Amino acid sequence: MDSRDEMYGRFSVALAKLEACKEFAALIPEVRTNLVYATGDAKERSDVLAVEGRVTIIGGMPHASGKPVFGASSHMARLMIELRKVDPRVRAGVDFANTPALAAWLEDYCREKRWIFSMIDRRNEPDSIKEEECASMPWKVAEAVRAAGNRAPKIFYETGAIGKEPVSVLVGGDPIEVVEQVCEIARRYADER
Amino acid sequence: MDSRDEMYGRFSVALAKLEACKEFAALIPEVRTNLVYATGDAKERSDVLAVEGRVTIIGGMPHASGKPVFGASSHMARLMIELRKVDPRVRAGVDFANTPALAAWLEDYCREKRWIFSMIDRRNEPDSIKEEECASMPWKVAEAVRAAGNRAPKIFYETGAIGKEPVSVLVGGDPIEVVEQVCEIARRYADER
Amino acid sequence: MDSRDEMYGRFSVALAKLEACKEFAALIPEVRTNLVYATGDAKERSDVLAVEGRVTIIGGMPHASGKPVFGASSHMARLMIELRKVDPRVRAGVDFANTPALAAWLEDYCREKRWIFSMIDRRNEPDSIKEEECASMPWKVAEAVRAAGNRAPKIFYETGAIGKEPVSVLVGGDPIEVVEQVCEIARRYADER
Amino acid sequence: MDSRDEMYGRFSVALAKLEACKEFAALIPEVRTNLVYATGDAKERSDVLAVEGRVTIIGGMPHASGKPVFGASSHMARLMIELRKVDPRVRAGVDFANTPALAAWLEDYCREKRWIFSMIDRRNEPDSIKEEECASMPWKVAEAVRAAGNRAPKIFYETGAIGKEPVSVLVGGDPIEVVEQVCEIARRYADER
DSSP, X not given: OOHHHHHHHHHHHXXXXXXXXXXXXXXXXXXXXXXXXXXXXXXXXXGEEEETTOEEXXXXXXXXXXXXXXXXXXXXXXXXXXXXXXXXXXXXXXXXXXXXXXXXXXXXXXHXXXXXXXXXXXXXXXXXXXXXXXXXXXXXXHHHHHHTTSSOOSEEEEOOOBTOOOEEEEXXXXXXXXXXXXXXXXXXXXXXX | OOHHHHHHHHHXXXXXXXXXXXXXXXXXXXXXBOEEEEOTTOXXXXXXXXXXXXXXXXXXXXXXXSOEEETOOSHHHHHXXXXXXXXXXXXXXXXXXXXXXXXXXXXXXXXXXXXXXXEEOGGGSOHHHHTXXXXXXXXXXXXXXXXXXXXXXXXXXXXXXXXXXXXXXEEESOHHHHHHHHHHHHHHHHHHX | OOHHHHHXXXXXXXXXXXXXXXXXXXXXXXXXXXXXXXXXXXXXXXXXXXXXXXXXXXXXXXXXXXXXXXXXXXXXXXXXXXXXXXXXXXXXXXXXXXXXXXXXXXXXXXXXXXOOEEEEOGGGSOHHHHTSGGGHHHHHHHHHHHHTTSXXXXXXXXXXXXTOOOEEXXXXXXXXHHHHHHHHHXXXXXXXX | OOHHHXXXXXXXXXXXXXXXXXXXXXXXXXXXXXXXXXXXXXXXXXXEEEETXXXXXXXXXXXXXXXXXXXXXXXHHHHHHHHHHHOTTOOEEEEEEOOHHHHHHHHHHHHHHTOOEEEEOGGGSOHHHHTSGGGHHHHHHHHHHHHTTSSOOSEEEEOOOBTOOOEEEEEESOHHHHHHHHHHHHHHHHHHO
């Protein structure tokens, strides 16, 4: 297999695991979830594999609306590309809901796992950046890294800005690992609430 | 056909028309679109037909993630039920994007069509209501009606609250009519920008 | 609604009922099922609404592979057009499995319902016709009508030719009626075996 | 990845390649195509990965009706299990159309490729076997192997029995390889006719 086929295979396995995790449905935000997987030298959106149409909820289960396609994501793809400038080992990511209760729980969970946790306070975002959607991603990633003590975080979230649903993001080296981690979070959080 | 079958038939026709309107894809918000159709005596969510998993974008076209199901919508279904208390002729609705540019354009468009246009300024929302998601719908509908001079509006939108994507809503008596109207908006707006 | 929209609506209702009938899954043949609905003046394939990709089985339930599309069927569409030359009240049809046991059961069932039952014995088919797929439909319909005493049958089946899976066909004036009838057959046959 | 995940990944890559091959749509038989992938020690149907609902045609392209699922195939899974008794290197297979013209072309193609080609003449099948569907697979595989000079064939087909559509089968060690081979056949055959 060439490397894009290899990626497609791992991504398909990861996506099937995500679709099989009932508890994750409760963590899908209004904007829906995406799962992304960047090539080892990703420079632009078309280098990032994602689910076309995002992952929604059908019959109470996570459900990929479309197929895995390179270039299918904009927001999460740009996030990957920026974050990889700080830590090139990061290749995959998934976004999910964020509420104050979940954010507090995640902070404890990350402490237990010894994972770096961070937060982007969009109230700190300069106005000049807010106005242009594409300009805000470098700032957001820089802020998440800065707030984590100049390290790439494992999990981070944004405080909601006006008109923007806050989401949490979990990143890692591989989409299967990332999905297994977010599904464990979904199951633990469902149990403990 | 019994009346739920009749509704399912009209809804399917409407949804096929929405999926065939390429220009509407540009108006699908981050939270995705839903199309809803309430029974003539809708009292609760299960009386409102909607698309399970909402309408997303695949291959550049609007695409229903799942099938039409009674009870598939929460937010838009509650909106229908509240609005029908003011104007029971309202049976169907569709939500779509909102930006300052689109809102201004829609206001002009409504004037041209002699449609009632309204706006919900969520900065006016009492804090006691904001805290509980389900409590805010009666306030929102009341506010949209009040701001339109105590009349049910044809199109209205919310100014974004923190963490909430602003959306526009168009309502009417029938889902086919509502889809034809929102598709005309999508085509006109694409032409004129 | 124009008449094609009206057809699309009734067809969607019929298809949803077929997909909800678990017992029908046992009657889906290897070649898969199609449901067809002809316009009142159908002359060619593009005048017949059918399921693109046919109806298959997913999770033990009948499942439409694609959407209703005018022109999606070849075989069943040609059958409709030919049969309508004999009885223009026929507008809809559905094909399903055929085994010797089911054929015998259907014959009894038709007697009980006072429905005309017929059979096409493809061993009678002239060799000149067999060679060309499209030529055989007029012969098949003529044979089904002849064997039923020069009347359009309600249900008929073909005895298998070499290389051709035998199927049963049920026809009627409307796709919802036709689906309700074939689902009652599926449920009764599942009960009585 | 555990070995079933690894299989799922390779199968997903193979299936995406099959769905992207327009020319293969012309080779999908009435009974639809399946792609299968057996575990290294497959003993029963549940050890064979296949497409739930088979591969049909939507918009002129091959289209998987459902997802890859272990146990989703009956016929092709049993074929794999039998053939692996003769040649355990065989792990994957795909079935496709068979016509006299295609069969003759395939025979030449196999000669060019130095692939073993075989044929199952179902007129030779003992009546005692024909009556029971599950009993015929061991006979069919034995016949294909016998007719190839006691070797497992690369491509073989069945002559049509009464009520059975004849299909061709291509097998190999891996689903991606098998799909690439059958797609090359589809493209070459489309070019040369």
